[in-house]
Structures are given as C-alpha cells and as structure tokens.
Amino acid sequence: MTRILRLAAAGLLIGAAAPAMAMNICVEGAYPPFSETAPDGSVVGFDIDMANALCAQIGESCTMVKVDWDGIIPALLEKKCDAIVASMSITEDRKQVIDFTKKYYQTPARFVAPKGSDLEFTPEGLAGKVVGVQRGTIHQAFMEGEFPDTTLQLYGTQDEMTLDLTSGRIDAAMADSVALDLGFLRTPAGADYAFYGESYSIPKYHGEGAGIGVRKEDTELRDKLTAAIDAIRADGEYATIEKKYFDFDVYGN
Template identity: 50%
Template sequence: MRIALRIALAASAALLTLGAAQAQEKVVKIGTEGAYPPFNNLTADGKLEGFDIDIAKALCDEMKVKCEFVAQDWDGIIPALQAGKFDAIVASMSITPERKEKVDFTDKYYNTPPGIIAPKDSDIKGVTKEDLAGKTIGVQASTTHFNYSTKTYTDSTIKPYPTAQEYQLDLENGRLDAANDDVVVLQQFLDSPEGACCKLIGTIKPVEEIHGPGAGIAVRKGDNDLREKLNAAIKAIRANGKYKEINDKYFKFDVYGGES
C-alpha cells in the first residue's frame, strides 16, 4: 500500500513539475525601446506604455501566453534579440531587406508615412531634396528615416540622434532646421507644449526599398513557430475588433494602412 502511495505521490510530483515547465514555456519576452511615443514609452515610474505595448499584450492574450517586457536601447535591440535577451521585438521596427538578413519578421501590424517638421518661422516649403538643401535635419539613428535622409537629402547636413526626444529638444531650442520621422511621432510632438515651436511641412511618400512595407514584429532567424503564431494573432485582433479598440485609443485614423 505504501509502495503504491509512493508511486502515486511520485507521479503527482512529476505532473506538477511538467505543468510548471509548460507554464514557463508559455512566457514570451518582448523587447521594445521605450523611447518612441506614442508607440512605446517608458514612464517616470518605470512602466512601459503605448500602441506597441498594447498591441503586444493583445497578441499575447490571443496566443494565450504571458508577456514579459524588456526595455532595450534601439541601437542594440537586434543584437539583444539574437543573444536571447527576449523572444520578439515589438518596437515599430520597419520591415527592410537589410534587417531581414538578421531577423525574421511577421506581417506588418501598422504602416504610417514619414514626414518633415520645422520651426514655425522656417522658409522650408516642401519635403524634396531641393526644399531641404543647405538645412540641418535631425533624425533618429539606425532607422529607415535616417537611411532615407542620408540617401535623399545629400545637399543637407543629416544629424543622427539616439532617440526621438533628443532631436525634438534640439529642434525646440533652435539647433536644427528640420526633423524627419514617422508622421504620427512628429504630430504627437507638435501637439505637445514643447512642439508649439514647430509645424508639419508635409509627408513623404514611402520608398519600399528603404522604408519597407510597414512595421513588423522581429523574431530570431528560424523561429517560424512564434512568427506564425504572431501572424495568426495579428489577423485575429484585426478581425475581432481588438486592434481597432487599441488603434482608436491613440489615433484618429487606421494606422494599419492599406491591406497587404
């Protein structure tokens, strides 16, 4: 009887251990920048918030896994993914051929155009190479916007910054003639007290070879299981209204863009 009891207890312990292991497997670590509002931002009390964060939480809920978020500087975010610091990047990362050599991407989860802002008293009239000739343009480094600026505005001085907030501060203080970024990020700055200095000059037609088809979620090369689960979850929240609920919390238009 005691032997049977021991066997039963051992079996129960094994099941509990297996259950704990399975529960641990259901945690997905999400890397994000935390310095790109309204998409992702780290608050003063250390909390991550924004469109990317809410989308990631909705996707994890759809996949029935637990999300854990990790804040990571933009310049090191792909190496950190490759090193296993987290399982996926949800940080408004544009899908580009260069990045696809290092990571795999899901389908897009949003796609908004770039734009140019400048001080309100600026003489800049448009967003072409000629319009920006001789000007100093601020842009976040290691982004599609930086790549576009350096390739397009060859008669301008392109000044890279680690974060969007830093070029915004220099623009506010008169140390830049213009800035290039996602139009939603630019508009949020313009709507803030600090952004009262400036105006939107116009939007830029995206160049797919540079800007890609939109922002996607990056996973490690070959992690097809997670990528396909995320793709299915993106489609599900688009269909069940959760995407729209999150979209409408932050924006007055559908940031997903045209169907693809």
C-alpha cells in the first residue's frame, strides 16, 4: 500500500513538472509590416506581437506556425493550429467556415501603380487592364465584384504581386493600404510607385476589420481572445505595440 502511494505521489510530481502545451498560432510570414520572415527564419511583425500579447493575457504560451495564405484556414480546420492571427478580415463568407473574435485592427484598401500613371481608377478606366491581387483575399472578391471587366492576376503573396508590378507585368495592384505603404511604397523597390483612386472599405467585401480566426466549436477560446483584445487596449499594451509599427490609429473606428 505504501509503495502504491509513493508511486502515485511520484506521478503527481511528474505531472506537475510537465510543461504546459503551447497554443499554436497560424501566421503568414509574408505580409509586412504585419507579418514577415526575418533573416534568421523567425516570424516578426504587428500580428506576431499581437498574438504574443494576447496569449500572455489569457495565460497561454504561443508557438507561431507559418502557413501559406492559401492553406491557412484548412490548417486551422485540420487542427494544425488553434487560432489564425494573420490580418484576416472578418467577412460573411469566412464566417460560414470559421469563427472570429472582434477586430484587432481595420484599414482600407487602395490601388498602387507607377508614378505618373494616366490610368483612370474606375471600373470603366481599368476595363481590359491587368491588376494584381493576392489570391483568396477580400481584394480579389472586391475586384471581381466591382471591376468585372478588369483582368486579374492572382498571387500567393503580396511580395510576388509587387515584384510583377515593378517588372511591368501588371498595370496596377490592389491591396491593404497600410501593407502597401509600409511594405512596398516606403521601400527602395516602391520609390517610383504611388497610391491612386479612392480608399475602399466596403463591408460587403472588406468585412468588419481583421479578427482572430478560430474553429466554430472553440467558443471559449474566441471569447477569451476577444476579452484579451479589450484588456490590452485598456491597459496600454495595444498602443505600445501599435507605436512600434505605425504613426496612426490602426485600430480604426
């Protein structure tokens, strides 16, 4: 009997010493300044800092799992990760498949093209022109819905899109304005390019802002992360992270 108790006690001690399982977070790693891959292979950016802050707020450790954009929702559904923190807009179509927290930021979309472009950035003006968008994004849906006569060139990443833009293979590109500004226009590669047309933030296409994606059954995790977003906005941590990347309010209205 004494031996059994000793074994049980040893088991409890071993169990107590075992490290907690980290929560896996799906990130893209190819969407600066929100998420990009550093020279050492780590993933850095606003999304990553947000993920770490929110995990700490709910008492979880985080492991970032880099996944191509096209496969990021399937990875969540296949339980390769527990949540998506990848600047994913909350849209009705996506809510049919996964659930979301409240938004953690919201920014409009814009066109970018070579400086001095004489294109008219209207559905009529871009008819027959070639515009690049990232595949499977709100920007693809917007262009298909509002610019039906424009030829779309689809890309796996924004970097691939801007590379084709600078190579002259497309006439213009459409993407998130902040990602285009900080990830392209303010870099040497984007020196000869500029924004054109109006800013777009149409709920039908652009949704309710970027939220954290979770599986539909994980309602407790969704609610914890939503509360954590409110908490870091209230205690100033959100503002500290925001100032590291932006000189404006990225959260939006």
